[in-house]
Structure formats: C-alpha cells, structure tokens
Amino acid sequence: MSADLRVAGRTTAGPQRASRTRRAWRTVWRSPLAGRLTFPIVCLIVWLLAIKVVTTIWPFAVDVLPTPWQVFGFMFDEIMGKTVAPHNMYETFAISLQRLGIGMVIALIIGTIIGIAMGLSKAVNAFFNDWVVAILAMPNLAWALFCSLAFGFGDIGPTIVVVLTGVPFVIINVREGVRNTPTDLFDMARAFGVPRQRVIRQVLIPSLLPFLFAAARYSFALGWKGLVVAEVFGGQDGAGWTIKFWYDAHRAYGVVGYALLFVIFALVFEKLMFDQLSKRLFKWRPAIDAADVVEARFDAQTKAAPQPPTAPSAPDHPRSNDHG
Amino acid sequence: MATTLETARPTPPRRPSEEDVVRAAKRKDRITTWGWRLAGYAFFLGIWELASGRLMDENLLPGPSTVFRTFGELWATGEVPGAFATTLSRIAIGFSIAFIVGVGVGILMQNRFLNGFFRDAVTIGVTTPGLIWALLTAIIFGNRPAGPIIAIVLTTFAIITVNVSEGIKSLPKDLIDMAKSFDVGVVRRNREIVLPHLAPFIFTGVRFGFSIAWKVTVLTEVFSSSKGIGFEMRTATQLFRLDEFLTWILAFYVLALVLDKVVLETLERRFFAWRGELKS
Numbered sequence: 001m002s003a004d005l006r007v008a009g010r011t012t013a014g015p016q017r018a019s020r021t022r023r024a025w026r027t028v029w030r031s032p033l034a035g036r037l038t039f040p041i042v043c044l045i046v047w048l049l050a051i052k053v054v055t056t057i058w059p060f061a062v063d064v065l066p067t068p069w070q071v072f073g074f075m076f077d078e079i080m081g082k083t084v085a086p087h088n089m090y091e092t093f094a095i096s097l098q099r100l101g102i103g104m105v106i107a108l109i110i111g112t113i114i115g116i117a118m119g120l121s122k123a124v125n126a127f128f129n130d131w132v133v134a135i136l137a138m139p140n141l142a143w144a145l146f147c148s149l150a151f152g153f154g155d156i157g158p159t160i161v162v163v164l165t166g167v168p169f170v171i172i173n174v175r176e177g178v179r180n181t182p183t184d185l186f187d188m189a190r191a192f193g194v195p196r197q198r199v200i201r202q203v204l205i206p207s208l209l210p211f212l213f214a215a216a217r218y219s220f221a222l223g224w225k226g227l228v229v230a231e232v233f234g235g236q237d238g239a240g241w242t243i244k245f246w247y248d249a250h251r252a253y254g255v256v257g258y259a260l261l262f263v264i265f266a267l268v269f270e271k272l273m274f275d276q277l278s279k280r281l282f283k284w285r286p287a288i289d290a291a292d293v294v295e296a297r298f299d300a301q302t303k304a305a306p307q308p309p310t311a312p313s314a315p316d317h318p319r320s321n322d323h324g
Numbered sequence: 325m326a327t328t329l330e331t332a333r334p335t336p337p338r339r340p341s342e343e344d345v346v347r348a349a350k351r352k353d354r355i356t357t358w359g360w361r362l363a364g365y366a367f368f369l370g371i372w373e374l375a376s377g378r379l380m381d382e383n384l385l386p387g388p389s390t391v392f393r394t395f396g397e398l399w400a401t402g403e404v405p406g407a408f409a410t411t412l413s414r415i416a417i418g419f420s421i422a423f424i425v426g427v428g429v430g431i432l433m434q435n436r437f438l439n440g441f442f443r444d445a446v447t448i449g450v451t452t453p454g455l456i457w458a459l460l461t462a463i464i465f466g467n468r469p470a471g472p473i474i475a476i477v478l479t480t481f482a483i484i485t486v487n488v489s490e491g492i493k494s495l496p497k498d499l500i501d502m503a504k505s506f507d508v509g510v511v512r513r514n515r516e517i518v519l520p521h522l523a524p525f526i527f528t529g530v531r532f533g534f535s536i537a538w539k540v541t542v543l544t545e546v547f548s549s550s551k552g553i554g555f556e557m558r559t560a561t562q563l564f565r566l567d568e569f570l571t572w573i574l575a576f577y578v579l580a581l582v583l584d585k586v587v588l589e590t591l592e593r594r595f596f597a598w599r600g601e602l603k604s
Contacts (some may be wrong), residue, residue, distance in 0.1 A: 028437065035440025042441075054464070064464055122353075126360035131368050137581060139539035141546065142573045145561050149569075150384045225453040229543070232455060233561075240455065247459045255463060259456040266451045 044068060066253035074257040085242050093265060096238040099155060100220070100227050103162025107219055110163070111170025112212065116204075118171065119178025128171070136168035140226035148234025157234035158227050165226035166219030173218070177211030178204070213281060217274050224266065239265075386567040394571040403556070407572075408579065410552040411541055414469065418476030419537050426481040426533070427526060430488025431514065434495075442485070449482025454540040462548035472544040472552075480537045484529035491525030492518075527592050531584060538580045542573075 028034045051065045058064070078089040087095070118125040118132075143164050147157035181204060189199045231240025239262065246254025369388055376387035386394070398404055429446075433439045457475040465471035495518065503513045545554020553576045560569035 030436050032436050032440030032443070035437040035442075036444060037440075038437075039441050039444050122357060123360040126357040127364035127367070129364075130361065131364060137535065137584075138577065139542060139573070141539065141543045141557075142577070145557065145569065146566070149561060149564065149566055150380065221451070225455070228453050229455050243456070243459060247463065250463070252460075252463045255456075255459050259452065259460065262456060263448055263452055267447070270451075 064252060066256055070253040071257045071260070074253050075260060078257065078261065085245050087237055087242070089261065092237065092239055092242050096227060096231065096240070099158050099231075099238065100162055100223055103159045103227070104166055104216065104219055104223055106159075107163045107166030107170055107223070108212070108216060111167045111215065111219075112174050112208075114167075115171040115174025116178055116208075119175040125175070132168045132171050135164060136172070138164075140165050140222075140229050143226065144230040144233045147230060151234065153234055153236050158230040158238065158240075161226045161230035162223040166223045169218045169222065170212075170215040173211045173215035174208060177208040180211075181207045209281065213278060220269070220274070221266070228262075383564070384566060386570055390567050391571050391574060394567045395575060398568065398571060404575070407551060407553055407556050408576070411538075411545065411554070411576070414472045414545075414552065415476065415534075415538055415541050418473040418541065419480060419534065421473070422477045422480035422533060422537065423484060423530065425477060426484025426529065427488055427522075429481065430485045430492065430522075431518065433485070433489045434492055434518075439489075446482045446485050446489075449478060450486060452479075454479050454536070454543055458540065458544040458547050461544060465548070467548050467550050471548050472541050475540050475544045476537045479540045480533040483533045483536060484526070487525045487529030487532070488522055491522040495521055524596065527595070531588055531592075534584060534588065535580075538576075542576065 047065075047068055051067060054065050077083065081088045081090065083089065085092070114124075114128060114132075118128055140161060143161045144157075147160050151157040151160065185203050185207075186199065189203060227238075228240035228243070231238040232244045235241040239258075243255060243258045243262075246258060372385075373387040373389065376382055376385045376390070379385075382390075429442050433442055454475070457478045461471035461475045465474070499517050500513065503517060508516075541552075542554040542557070545552040546558045547554075549555045553572055556572045557569055560566075560572060
C-alpha cells in the first residue's frame with residue numbers, strides 16, 4: 001500500500017525521470033543473483049589488490065600471496081589427478097572420509113544410547129550433563145594434540161577426535177528428541193498394553209529420526225573440522241595432512257587451492273548428500289514443512305546447548321550454525 | 325524454614341499444605357539431582373585419575389591431581405598471566421572487529437543485491453575449518469600480531485552475520501512499513517526498530533562467536549606465534565610434556581567458560597532486563 005502511494009507520488013513529481021538506465025540500475029539493485037555474481041569478481045579484485053599491497057609493504061615477501069592463476073592451475077592439476085603430494089586429491093579425501101565415517105558411526109551409536117538414557121531419566125541426565133557440556137566446549141585442537149601424542153600417527157587418533165567432537169552433539173540432540181516425543185502416544189501405548197520394545201521401535205525411534213538426522217548433519221560438519229586438525233598433528237595422510245604438507249613446503253598456492261577444495265567438498269556433501277537424504281528419509285511425512293519446522297526449532301536448541309544447561313531457550317532463538 | 329517452625333507450634337503437623345508438599349518434593353528432587361551430578365563428577369574424575377597410572381602411561385595421561393600440581397608450578401614461574409593477557413587481548417581486538425563487521429554485513433543484507441553478494445561469503449566463512457585460516461594467516465603474516473586477529477575476524481564474523489540475518493528475516497514488517505509511510509529516515513528507522521529487534525539475535529551470535537573465536541585464536545597461535553597460550557601449548561607438546569600441555573589448555577578452557585557463562589550471561593541478563601519474559 002505504502003509502495004503504491006510512493007510510486008504515485010514519484011510519478012506525479014517527475015514522470016520523465018524514471019529513465020531506462022535508472023530502471024536498469026534498480027533492477028540490478030533489487031536482484032540477489034546480480035549480487036551473487038558480483039561477489040567472485042570483487043573477491044578477485046581484492047585478491048589482486050592484496051598481492052599488490054603485500055608486495056609493496058614487505059618487498060621481500062614476493063611469493064607470500066599466490067596469484068589466482070597459480071591457485072586455479074594447482075586446483076586444475078589436482079582435479080586431473082596430477083600432484084606432487086604422495087596421494088592425489090581423490091585418495092586423500094577418501095582416506096579422510098573413511099575416518100570421518102567410522103568416527104561418526106561410533107559417535108552416533110554411543111551418543112544415541114547415552115542420549116536416550118539422559119532423556120528418559122533425570123538421574124542419568126544429572127550424571128552426564130556437565131561432562132557433555134564440557135566436552136562440547138573443548139577445542140578440538142586439544143583433542144588433536146592429545147591424541148597425536150597418546151596414540152601416535154595413524155588412524156586411531158583422528159578417528160577418536162571425530163568421535164569426541166561428534167558425541168556431545170548427538171547426545172544433546174537425541175535427548176532433546178526424547179523430550180519432544182509425543183507423550184500422548186506413549187500414554188496410549190501404555191493403555192493398550194503395548195510391550196516396551198515395540199513402543200521403542202515404533203514410537204520412540206520414528207519420532208527421534210529427524211533429531212538423529214540433524215545430529216548426524218552437525219557432527220559431520222564439526223567432525224570434519226576436528227578431523228582436519230587431528231590429521232595435521234597426528235596423521236600420515238588425509239586432507240589435513242596434505243594441507244599441512246603444502247604449508248610445510250611453503251607453497252601458499254597449495255594451501256589456498258586445498259582450502260578451496262575443502263569448501264567445495266563441504267558444499268557438495270551438504271547439498272548432494274544430506275539434502276537428498278533428508279528428502280528421501282522424510283518422504284513418509286505428510287508435509288515437508290513440518291520436518292523443516294522440527295529441524296529449525298531443534299537447531300535452536302542444539303545451538304543453545306553449548307551454553308549453560310540452564311540457558312533460557314527462548315522460542316525465538318535464532319538458528320545459528322556451524323554447518324554449511 | 326521459618327514457615328515450618330511457625331506452623332509446627334500452634335497445631336501438630338497435621339495438614340501440610342499443598343504448597344509444602346510441592347516444595348518438599350522439589351527439594352528432594354534437587355537433592356537427588358545434585359547427588360547424581362556429584363556422582364558424575366566423582367566417576368569421571370576417578371576414571372581419569374585411575375587411568376593415568378594404570379591404563380595409560382603416566383606421561384601420556386597425567387591425572388587431575390598432576391594437572392593441579394603443574395598449574396601451581398607454572399603459576400610460580402610467572403608465565404601464566406603474560407600468556408593469558410596476550411591471548412585475551414588478541415581475542416578482544418579480533419572479536420570487536422568481527423562483531424562490527426558481522427553486524428554491519430547482517431544489516432546490509434536487508435538489501436536484496438547485497439544479500440546475494442554476501443551470501444556466499446557467509447557460507448564460506450561458516451563452512452571453512454578454522455585450520456585453513458590459521459595456516460593461511462601464518463603463511464601470509466608470519467608471526468606478526470595481525471595473523472591471529474584476521475583469523476578471528478574471518479571465522480567469527482560469519483556466525484554473527486548468520487544470526488543477524490536470521491533476525492532480519494523476522495523483522496516486524498508492519499512497523500517498518502509504517503515508519504516508511506510516515507517518512508521516518510533510514511538512520512532512525514534502523515536505530516529504533518531494527519536494532520532493538522535484532523538485539524537478542526546479536527547476543528546469541530556473540531556467544532557462539534566467542535566460543536569459536538577463542539578456539540581459533542589458540543589454533544592460530546600454535547602455528548604462528550611466539551607468545552600466548554597456543555605457543556605455550558605447542559612448546560609443551562614438542563617437549564612431550566603432556567602435563568604442562570593439559571594444564572595450559574585446561575586453564576584457558578576454564579577461563580573461557582567463565583567469560584562465556586559469567587560475563588556474557590550477566591551482560592545478557594542486564595541487557596534484556598526490560599523484556600522480563602526471557603525465561604521460558
């Protein structure tokens with residue numbers, strides 16, 4: 001309504017002024033796509049300018065910032081499978097993914113068991129709660145350094161780091177899920193004398209599924225970050241080790257190129273795997289919107305969790321996240 | 325306490341009112357909760373302490389008592405306050421910049437063009453592991469103080485922005501429309517409608533941002549610094565002194581938790597005292 005008024009006012013004031021260029025400018029200014037396309041261009045310009053600035057400030061540091069062409073050349077070589085590093089890109093990511101997968105499965109199993117117990121019993125909740133929060137708030141650098149010293153180089157250390165970063169998230173999400181299960185369904189099950197095992201299998205688990213799914217999503221995103229750090233200190237191969245390889249060789253273009261590969265990897269996983277999976281998994285739900293609502297609300301709760309257990313979870317807590 | 329004394333004197337404790345029953349039940353509940361909680365502490369600390377000598381080598385897994393002793397020793401050397409001050413000042417500077425950038429970008433994202441422009445930047449900032457920024461800034465800046473600060477800004481601003489833009493999605497549109505139709509200026513509109521609405525979102529962003537900022541700072545210091553907590557941790561691990569390493573990280577961890585839970589939470593409560601119904 002107000003827009004109409006304003007348009008009317010403007011046209012009466014100067015009908016001729018809304019010239020074509022101006023209208024074009026306004027369409028550009030209103031379109032998110034144009035902004036999205038401008039972003040890489042601006043990034044490139046800033047990058048080139050930064051190289052200029054760095055080389056003028058520290059004349060000795062010529063190869064400190066790689067040029068975009070170097071980086072893209074490097075990435076192209078990596079994607080083609082040509083590399084100086086001991087493993088090419090695909091092997092490297094496969095090794096890391098394997099560790100991530102094993103760690104996540106262990107984290108999901110342990111986390112689900114403890115989470116269900118914490119959701120069902122107040123005593124168990126009191127027993128574990130502070131420690132879950134403590135492990136959640138621990139930087140994965142600490143786990144990484146510790147595991148690299150305690151377990152040596154190899155697969156065990158990084159996998160344990162993935163488990164340790166993932167478990168508290170799974171626990172908190174599953175507990176939240178148990179608390180959110182429809183209690184009337186339980187009441188009805190009890191009234192009709194349904195055996196406990198069947199209740200767990202047919203009521204509890206289906207209602208937990210979205211929470212578990214979101215837990216998997218988070219522990220994937222965070223476990224990946226933890227895994228990379230762990231591999232830097234306690235790995236012999238894998239993505240983190242390889243980026244450290246380029247860092248140690250002082251090849252900045254290798255570090256930047258690998259960083260971009262990381263971003264692409266994470267995005268591909270988020271979009272291709274988790275989005276598809278969530279569509280497939282929750283097909284049986286009557287409305288997809290409902291699933292979204294549950295996940296959104298539940299996000300807020302998880303994200304409130306790193307804060308104290310008594311944190312007020314206001315209903316309008318925004319969805320802030322570490323994931324993509 | 326006083327009520328029980330008073331009711332006990334005139335009549336024998338015949339009729340404990342409903343309120344008393346509820347209160348007693350609550351008290352009992354609290355006692356059992358605290359009991360279990362203490363049991364949890366005893367259990368985990370006990371496992372840690374027991375494992376340190378028996379399951380794993382004492383040098384590999386120093387127990388809690390060793391950590392306490394080492395903290396005393398480190399404190400006696402006088403290195404602790406200096407290292408803490410270095411790291412904390414880095415966090416303070418970097419986090420302030422990240423806050424300004426994050427809120428600024430979040431507010432700018434009201435515009436559709438700028439929304440598209442910054443969307444990918446935010447996604448990249450949120451998904452990229454802090455390790456990458458740590459390594460990059462280490463290569464570019466060496467051990468200059470700018471390195472950790474820029475790493476903090478790059479990792480943290482996106483989290484604050486995500487929260488702010490989430491808040492912007494739920495802006496009271498009718499209020500803004502009304503302000504527009506009454507010709508309220510852009511600045512005033514932002515200050516009096518947008519900012520108060522965004523404040524809780526910004527606060528959440530600050531708390532998550534802080535919890536990530538201190539971790540990234542320590543990580544960056546591990547690679548490229550000659551003082552600070554991260555540097556001390558690196559030295560300790562390179563000398564294979566796990567007791568010192570654990571002491572450093574745990575000490576700083578406790579400090580960060582205190583900052584988050586005590587300082588930020590008190591601030592939040594003070595700040596939102598006018599709302600009154602935050603506790604749900």
